[in-house]
Amino acid sequence: MVKLNEKFLHGFVSAEEIENIRSAASDAHTKLVNGTGEGNDFLGWVRLPENYDKEEFARIKIAAERIKQNSDILVVIGIGGSYLGARAAIEFCKSPLYNNLKKDTPDIYFAGNNISPTALTELLSICEGKDISVNVISKSGTTTEPAIAFRVFKSLLVEKYGEDGAKDRIFVTTDKARGTLKQFSDKAGYETFVVPDEVGGRFSVLTAVGLLPIACAGIDIDALMLGAQTAMKQFESFDLDNNAAVRYAVIRNILLGKGKNTEILVGYEPYMLMLNEWWKQLYGESEGKDGKGIFPASVVFSTDLHSMGQYIQDGQRNLFETVISVDNPGAEFVIPNDPANVDGLNFIAGRELDYVNKTAQTATIVAHNDGGVPNLLLNVADRTPASLGYLMYFFEFACGISGYILGVNPFNQPGVEAYKKNMFALLGKPGYEDMKNELEARIFG
Ligand code: PA5
Numbered sequence: 001m002v003k004l005n006e007k008f009l010h011g012f013v014s015a016e017e018i019e020n021i022r023s024a025a026s027d028a029h030t031k032l033v034n035g036t037g038e039g040n041d042f043l044g045w046v047r048l049p050e051n052y053d054k055e056e057f058a059r060i061k062i063a064a065e066r067i068k069q070n071s072d073i074l075v076v077i078g079i080g081g082s083y084l085g086a087r088a089a090i091e092f093c094k095s096p097l098y099n100n101l102k103k104d105t106p107d108i109y110f111a112g113n114n115i116s117p118t119a120l121t122e123l124l125s126i127c128e129g130k131d132i133s134v135n136v137i138s139k140s141g142t143t144t145e146p147a148i149a150f151r152v153f154k155s156l157l158v159e160k161y162g163e164d165g166a167k168d169r170i171f172v173t174t175d176k177a178r179g180t181l182k183q184f185s186d187k188a189g190y191e192t193f194v195v196p197d198e199v200g201g202r203f204s205v206l207t208a209v210g211l212l213p214i215a216c217a218g219i220d221i222d223a224l225m226l227g228a229q230t231a232m233k234q235f236e237s238f239d240l241d242n243n244a245a246v247r248y249a250v251i252r253n254i255l256l257g258k259g260k261n262t263e264i265l266v267g268y269e270p271y272m273l274m275l276n277e278w279w280k281q282l283y284g285e286s287e288g289k290d291g292k293g294i295f296p297a298s299v300v301f302s303t304d305l306h307s308m309g310q311y312i313q314d315g316q317r318n319l320f321e322t323v324i325s326v327d328n329p330g331a332e333f334v335i336p337n338d339p340a341n342v343d344g345l346n347f348i349a350g351r352e353l354d355y356v357n358k359t360a361q362t363a364t365i366v367a368h369n370d371g372g373v374p375n376l377l378l379n380v381a382d383r384t385p386a387s388l389g390y391l392m393y394f395f396e397f398a399c400g401i402s403g404y405i406l407g408v409n410p411f412n413q414p415g416v417e418a419y420k421k422n423m424f425a426l427l428g429k430p431g432y433e434d435m436k437n438e439l440e441a442r443i444f445g
Contacts, residue, residue: 001227001390004244005377008365009251012320012374017254018247021405022240025250028404029238032397037404039411044198045396048206049228049389056193057221060208063171063191064215068105071169072130075123076213077112077149078137080281080416081201082173085392086110086213088278089205091271092388093219105218112136112149120152132157133169135216137209139195141179144420150181173208200411202282203396206389220385227389235397245394248322248376249402255320255374256294256406264312265298266323268361271383273300275324279395286403286410293406302360309364313371320374324391325361328382329354 006013031037032046067074076083087110090098099107109123134157136150157166172185173193185192193208195201204210206228215221235245252263263283265276276298287293299308312319335356337349348356365375381387403410425435 001230001381001387002244002394003379004247005379006247006251008369008375008377011369012258013251013254018240018250021250021254024253024405025240025246025401026238028249028401029243029246031404032400033236033238038409042198042200042203042411043400044196045200045203045206046400047232048196048199049225049232049393052206052225053194053196056208057211057225059191060193060211060215060221063193063212066168067133067135067171067216068218070131071106071133073127073132074106074108074213074216075127075132075134075153076108076110076137077134077146077153078110078173078209079113079143079145080285081204082137082139082143082146082195082209083110083113084202084274084278084281085205085210088274089210089214089219089224089385089388089392090217091274093214093383093385094217096270096273098217103218106133106216108213108217111153112146115145115148120149124152124156127156132160133171135171135173135212136181137173137195138179138181139175139201139204139209141174141181144423147181171212173212200413202285203411205278205392223385224389227384227386227391228393229389230386231390231393231397235394245398246401248378248394248398249405251376252294252320252398252402253405259318260294260320260374262295262297262319264319264321265296266321267298267300268302268323268357269326269329270300270303272324275391276300278392282395282399283402285413285416286399287406287408289408289412289415292408301364302357305360305364312368312373317372320376321365321368322376322378323361323365324378324380325358326380326383329357330383 032043035043076086090108095101099109109126111120111123134150134153136146138146154166154170157169161169167189170190171193172181172190173195174181174185175197176194182192193212195204195207195209199207206225211221214224235243237243238246240246240250265279267273267276280296280298283294283296312321333353335345335348335351335353337346365377369375380391400410421432421435422439425432425439428436
């Protein structure tokens with residue numbers, strides 16, 4: 001379903017360099033599979049494609065059917081790992097224009113992933129006169145951005161449907177026991193789904209966090225899990241020659257050692273945009289710590305060849321690219337002939353548009369290679385849920401190995417707290433008084 005093509009690493013990474021890292025890669029693989037490394041209390045995602053809660057999985061499908069039947073709009077409230085996976089999956093398997101397509105599933109809007117009054121006001125106005133359900137997702141149950149959005153949408157639903165009616169339209173995905181959201185939901189009688197203790201936000205797309213919104217979009221979540229399961233089985237044994245996840249992790253670290261400290265994930269389809277965002281969080285939060293890490297960036301070509309292309313071709317040579325090429329893009333379109341040929345394009349008339357897109361891809365890879373940018377090519381068969389499940393698991397598994405090779409704990413995110421503490425202090429949250437005084441002196445003094 002996914003193939004790693006290393007042809008365009010030629011001259012940048014040698015077989016000997018890969019061999020030299022064998023022992024570090026094998027150690028990292030063992031740590032991940034046997035749970036013997038740092039952060040091993042967050043490895044629940046490793047066997048998840050097989051060991052998921054089947055009873056909850058069935059409940060997710062039932063809830064999704066109910067939402068599909070009684071809602072024009074599903075509002076998914078969550079931030080970071082609590083929304084990116086679902087949004088990426090919906091755009092990849094359906095469309096970035098999902099809400100504008102003719103379909104028998106509800107529109108899906110994402111809220112609580114920013115603190116923008118504009119975004120919230122616009123969404124409220126879109127919801128006017130529509131039947132709505134809400135899926136609020138927060139593992140901690142205390143994150144400010146989704147908490148504000150949930151406060152607003154909960155009161156909207158209560159106003160529209162009454163306390164009892166709202167109860168049937170609010171679905172909560174959170175910790176099984178801890179946190180304000182769980183306590184509040186139990187009291188209110190909302191249906192709840194679990195973010196397992198041992199699965200961190202950015203690794204949670206195959207739990208209820210991702211699965212409920214994905215199922216509401218009409219995507220086959222059985223196939224998604226099966227694709228991930230295939231990947232899990234293929235990657236569980238260490239095989240430096242054939243394990244694509246291990247090789248990807250190894251190659252990234254070799255390139256980093258040569259000063260290539262920025263990786264750009266490249267797609268050639270607009271439906272890749274949110275998958276790029278999901279990937280950036282996965283790698284950024286997992287590896288960017290202790291002064292280490294590869295900076296994860298992303299582009300969608302050919303669009304961004306007209307904005308970022310110059311830099312990639314010719315700027316600082318600290319870059320490498322990982323290109324995701326979808327073999328079957330999911331649509332056929334033939335370029336029409338124009339008898340007058342006023343635009344001079346008849347040399348490609350009758351060609352599939354995808355042929356031109358893929359030619360742009362090959363041409364760009366070679367040009368960037370010539371400009372000193374190593375390229376890794378990941379061939380994905382198609383946009384099916386099974387291929388996506390495989391791809392997402394591939395990236396998760398490779399991320400764990402890569403982080404261990406790098407020498408960090410890939411499963412914590414201590415740096416995310418810094419802005420929160422400052423924000424709480426400046427907003428006057430009780431308990432932060434001393435910090436508030438100190439910060440105000442720094443900022444306004
Ligand atoms: O990966 C992570 O842990 C984070 O991105 C979280 O998902 C994000 O901060 C949201 O946290 P929570 O689900 O607790 O609201």
